[in-house]
Structures are given as structure tokens and as C-alpha cells.
Amino acid sequence: MMLRVINALLISLCLPLATLAAEFDYQLNPVKVVKDTYIFEGKTEDFTFGNGGNIVNTGFIVTSNGVVVIDTGPSLRYGEQMRKAISNVTKKPILRVYLTHHHPDHFLGNQAFKGIPIYALGETITSINNEGAGFTDNLYLMVGDWMRGTDSIAPTKTVEPGVVNLGGHKIEILGFSGHTVGDLAIFDHTTGALFSGDLIFHKRTLTTPHANISLWLETIAALKKKPFKVLIPGHGPKSLDKQAMDDVSDYLRWIDVTFKKASEDGLSMTELMAQPIPKQFSGNALLKEEFSRSVTHLYAKYEQAVFKRAN
Amino acid sequence: MLKKLLFLLLFFSASAFSYDLPKDPLASVQWDDMYAAFLKEHPAVFDEKVIVHAPVFAEDPMNVPITVDASQLGEVKEIIIFADFNPIPLIAKYYPVKAKPTLSFRFKIQQASPVRAAVLTDDGVWHVGGMWVNSAGGGCTVASTGRLVGDWADYLGEVYGKEWVNEDANRVRFLIHHPMDTGLVPGIPAFYIEELEFETEAGEELASIKLYEPINENPVLTFDFTPDNKKSTILMSGADNNGNEFEARFKP
Ligand SMILES: [Zn+2]
Numbered sequence: 409m410m411l412r413v414i415n416a417l418l419i420s421l422c423l424p425l426a427t428l429a430a431e432f433d434y435q436l437n438p439v440k441v442v443k444d445t446y447i448f449e450g451k452t453e454d455f456t457f458g459n460g461g462n463i464v465n466t467g468f469i470v471t472s473n474g475v476v477v478i479d480t481g482p483s484l485r486y487g488e489q490m491r492k493a494i495s496n497v498t499k500k501p502i503l504r505v506y507l508t509h510h511h512p513d514h515f516l517g518n519q520a521f522k523g524i525p526i527y528a529l530g531e532t533i534t535s536i537n538n539e540g541a542g543f544t545d546n547l548y549l550m551v552g553d554w555m556r557g558t559d560s561i562a563p564t565k566t567v568e569p570g571v572v573n574l575g576g577h578k579i580e581i582l583g584f585s586g587h588t589v590g591d592l593a594i595f596d597h598t599t600g601a602l603f604s605g606d607l608i609f610h611k612r613t614l615t616t617p618h619a620n621i622s623l624w625l626e627t628i629a630a631l632k633k634k635p636f637k638v639l640i641p642g643h644g645p646k647s648l649d650k651q652a653m654d655d656v657s658d659y660l661r662w663i664d665v666t667f668k669k670a671s672e673d674g675l676s677m678t679e680l681m682a683q684p685i686p687k688q689f690s691g692n693a694l695l696k697e698e699f700s701r702s703v704t705h706l707y708a709k710y711e712q713a714v715f716k717r718a719n
Numbered sequence: 720m721l722k723k724l725l726f727l728l729l730f731f732s733a734s735a736f737s738y739d740l741p742k743d744p745l746a747s748v749q750w751d752d753m754y755a756a757f758l759k760e761h762p763a764v765f766d767e768k769v770i771v772h773a774p775v776f777a778e779d780p781m782n783v784p785i786t787v788d789a790s791q792l793g794e795v796k797e798i799i800i801f802a803d804f805n806p807i808p809l810i811a812k813y814y815p816v817k818a819k820p821t822l823s824f825r826f827k828i829q830q831a832s833p834v835r836a837a838v839l840t841d842d843g844v845w846h847v848g849g850m851w852v853n854s855a856g857g858g859c860t861v862a863s864t865g866r867l868v869g870d871w872a873d874y875l876g877e878v879y880g881k882e883w884v885n886e887d888a889n890r891v892r893f894l895i896h897h898p899m900d901t902g903l904v905p906g907i908p909a910f911y912i913e914e915l916e917f918e919t920e921a922g923e924e925l926a927s928i929k930l931y932e933p934i935n936e937n938p939v940l941t942f943d944f945t946p947d948n949k950k951s952t953i954l955m956s957g958a959d960n961n962g963n964e965f966e967a968r969f970k971p
Contacts, residue, residue: 549855674883674890676823676941677784678772697776704778711939715879715894718955718967 452612460554471575474503480517487517508605510535512543528563531590586624600637610644613698749803769848777854804832823941878967888943915957
């Protein structure tokens with residue numbers, strides 16, 4: 409919180425606001441992926457001031473009654489610019505927002521959707537209440553004034569998995585876990601669009617700060633059974649087949665096997681971080697960085713499984 | 720008066736550094752102070768043979784993994800590990816006797832900082848290596864999870880670990896349950912493991928280590944011992960700053 413005050417002070421003291429406002433433009437460009445369905449594709453990068461946190465895919469479905477929004481992006485500015493870009497596609501009202509999970513790049517645009525019902529899984533709402541403020545402070549540190557005015561706003565409605573009919577679209581809400589404790593995916597039976605959230609990363613190495621590998625693998629097996637036409641991953645380009653799903657499963661299995669072997673061989677975290685990564689995964693952005701982070705997130709559990717009581 | 724002060728300052732700075740300090744390759748404004756605080760008994764050289772492995776960004780500032788490897792220097796007397804910009808810079812002092820000059824553990828980092836190892840060789844020279852670790856910050860001023868959950872006392876001093884008989888050394892890795900409170904969190908005094916000693920069951924001294932507040936909660940440490948008998952069971956004993964004593968044994 410303190411940080412944000414300092415940020416605001418610095419800006420009001422040193423810089424003419426008008427020039428800044430013009431610069432903080434995410435240049436959101438809606439891309440149609442299938443009938444009635446659009447996405448805003450983010451960069452496959454880490455959070456930087458340069459990208460303003462636009463490293464995520466968000467999207468929307470235009471039904472006959474109005475618009476269904478999926479995820480709200482990393483900041484208030486993003487959420488506002490998203491609404492503007494949507495209004496250039498359709499003048500229909502926004503019916504509701506669905507959040508895929510509680511990671512900050514997916515929900516910190518919530519403020520821009522005030523007054524519109526925001527739906528999320530119960531686990532996601534709990535996690536946003538517990539961790540949202542910390543995430544927000546962290547993003548201020550990483551992307552700076554792109555975040556101006558952004559606060560963590562909890563979803564307003566708890567969603568139960570199941571099918572809803574919205575303006576002629578038969579939309580199935582899927583409740584999973586694995587990437588986090590609450591991972592929502594959306595399958596539009598009418599168009600074949602599958603919004604996976606961060607259950608799928610495509611051509612970008614997956615992240616694991618709240619991951620459970622075995623649950624994540626089960627979830628992907630379930631997702632694969634959906635007869636989708638186009639898959640919109642949480643990060644990276646859309647996919648028309650199941651290759652992106654197999655890639656995620658392969659990487660998760662490789663992490664599991666590699667961490668298990670390292671723990672049995674007595675490797676420390678830094679020694680594990682230095683292990684070679686198979687060529688198979690080299691097409692994924694941020695491979696080395698994310699692998700190293702995953703060691704920090706997940707290896708302690710593997711170590712402890714090998715250790716025995718010694719006193 | 721002013722002249723006298725100046726003279727005193729000159730006198731003290733001259734006597735504090737009777738060696739010419741080498742230029743810090745990590746360009747930290749704290750280097751001179753670090754030298755004066757921890758290394759001033761001996762001259763120091765920066766040496767690429769002292770390898771510090773850590774991630775360039777501290778994903779979890781409460782648990783930054785590090786490996787120090789000075790095996791290219793041969794026999795060493797002492798290894799001091801510190802982070803220039805930590806509110807408590809000193810992290811550990813390792814004294815390998817029958818052990819490789821290598822160790823791994825996790826520590827807390829408060830902000831972006833050089834993390835260094837200074838290795839004292841028999842000729843009385845500190846060989847210094849290190850790297851910058853960036854961090855979003857806060858590792859030293861956050862209460863330990865055991866404190867937040869409130870159950871740390873139930874597990875205090877429990878040790879879990881394993882010994883591996885590798886070709887070049889007997890590796891021991893273990894976890895000790897301990898909150899390792901830095902004393903920088905309001906209302907929670909410093910409470911940390913101060914010293915651990917290692918010997919074989921036959922009484923052969925292997926190594927000892929002094930730990931300081933920045934070591935992570937429930938520390939996980941890795942050592943490579945070189946006992947005469949590779950089948951040795953290795954004993955650990957130690958104590959924290961409140962007088963709690965710890966013992967453990969690791970069988971190959
Ligand atoms: Zn995520």
C-alpha cells in the first residue's frame with residue numbers, strides 16, 4: 409500500500425500526466441478465433457515495465473443477449489481498455505465476467521467491471537481474499553505505473569460447475585485444480601471454444617507457484633475429452649488440436665520424474681536448477697527461468713519425501 | 720578540533736585497511752564495510768575459483784537456494800557467506816576439517832544484494848567470489864510460517880535427513896525444524912540455531928558451521944564429508960541461541 413502512495417507521489421511531482429496517459433496503452437486488439445468468440449493475446453514474457461503486465465490471454469463471447477468476458481487482465485487500465493476494445497466489436501451490454509483463477513494477471517482488471525457480476529470458483533474467491541493484496545503490491549513493483557489505481561477486488565458470485573445457456577450459447581463451466589486450488593475452464597458447446605485458463609500454457613513454460621502436479625495431470629486428461637475446435641490457453645497462441653495439452657502433460661511428468669530422481673540422488677536446489685532440460689521443451693519461452701522457479705516452488709516436498717527422522 | 724577529527728579518521732581508516740582493497744567486481748558500495756566487518760584480519764582477492772550458485776532472481780525471498788563451491792582452491796580453513804545489503808549481512812561461517820569446501824542451503828534475502836563467499840586458504844588470504852541476487856524483497860521481515868500457524872514449538876529440533884556415499888564424499892542432507900527468527904519482526908526476538916558440529920561415530924572431527932539469522936526457517940543443509948571410513952555413521956550436534964540442543968545421526 410505504502411508503495412502505491414509513493415508511486416503516486418513520484419508521478420504527480422515529476423511528470424506531466426497527459427503525456428503519461430497516452431503512453432500507458434496496451435493496444436488491445438480483439439482477434440476472432442471462432443464464431444462470436446474473440447481473444448486479446450498477451451506476450452509470452454515475464455512481467456516487465458515494457459509490457460505493462462500484458463502477458464496473458466483474455467477473451468469474450470458475444471451472445472445474442474450480451475457479452476461474456478473471460479478474465480480481466482493485470483490492471484485497472486487493462487480492464488478499462490478491454491471494455492473499450494469490446495465496445496468496438498459490439499454495442500451489446502456485458503452480461504457477466506468469469507475468472508479462471510486467482511493469479512494477478514487474470515483478475516486485477518476487475519475494477520473496470522464494477523456493477524457487472526463477476527463469477528469465480530469458491531477456492532478462487534478465498535485465494536483472492538487472502539493473497540490478492542500481496543499480488544497487487546508485487547505487480548506495482550514489477551510493472552510500475554501501469555498499475556495506477558489498481559486494487560484487488562474479489563469476485564461477486566461463486567460459480568458452481570455446470571451448463572448455462574446464455575444468449576443462444578450452451579456454456580459449460582468446468583471446475584478443476586492443479587495449476588492452483590481452483591481452476592475454472594469454459595467450454596462453449598455452441599462454438600467449440602475452450603478457454604483453459606492457465607491449465608494450458610502454449611509455447612510458454614508453465615508456472616507453478618501454487619501447483620499440484622498430480623492433480624494438474626488428472627485435470628488435463630479430463631480437458632482432453634472435450635470436443636473443442638479451438639483452445640485458448642492462459643498464455644501463448646491458440647491451438648486447434650491437443651498438442652498443447654500433451655506438451656503441458658509431458659513437461660509436468662518430466663518435472664515430477666526429474667525432481668524425484670534429484671531428491672533420491674541427494675541434489676540440492678541449486679544443483680537441480682543446473683540440470684540440463686530436454687530439447688523437447690526448448691520451444692517454450694522462459695524455459696530456464698520457469699524451471700528454476702519451479703525448483704523453488706516444488707522441490708522441498710520431494711526432498712522431505714526422501715529424508716528420514718534422524719533424532 | 721576539525722583537524723584532530725580528520726587525523727583520527729585517517730588514522731583509523733589506514734589501520735583498518737592495512738592492505739590495498741581490490742576493486743569489487745560486483746560494484747557494491749558496501750564492499751569496504753563488509754571487508755572491515757568480516758575479513759579484515761587477512762588480505763582479500765577476488766577469485767573466480769570461488770563459485771557461488773544461486774538464482775539471479777529470488778522467487779521466494781524467504782528461501783533463496785545457494786551452493787558455495789571452493790573445491791578448486793584445495794584445502795581451506797574457513798568459508799564466510801554474507802549478503803552485503805541484508806539488514807543482517809552474515810549468513811554462515813563454515814569450517815571444513817574432513818569435508819569438501821562445498822555446502823548448500825537456503826537463506827532469507829531482504830532486497831537485491833551481492834551474495835558472497837570468502838574462503839580462507841592456508842596462506843592467510845581470503846578468496847572472494849559472489850553474484851548479485853535480485854529480489855522483490857521482504858524475506859527478513861516476514862514472520863516465519865511456523866509463527867503464523869503457531870505450531871513451531873511442536874516440531875522444534877526434529878531432524879530429518881539422509882546420508883549418501885558418493886564416490887568423492889559422503890553427502891549428508893537434512894532439515895532441522897526451527898523458526899530461525901531474525902529478530903527483525905516486531906515482537907519476535909531473534910531465535911536461531913547458532914552452531915552445528917559433525918563427527919563420525921568413531922569420533923573423527925569432520926566440520927562445524929556457525930549459522931546466523933538469515934538462514935531460512937526449517938533449514939535444509941547439504942554437506943560433503945570425507946571421513947577415513949566411507950561407511951561411517953555421521954553424528955551431528957548443535958545448539959540455538961536459547962540453549963536448546965540438537966543431535967542427529969545419519970547412517971549410510
Ligand atoms: Zn496462473
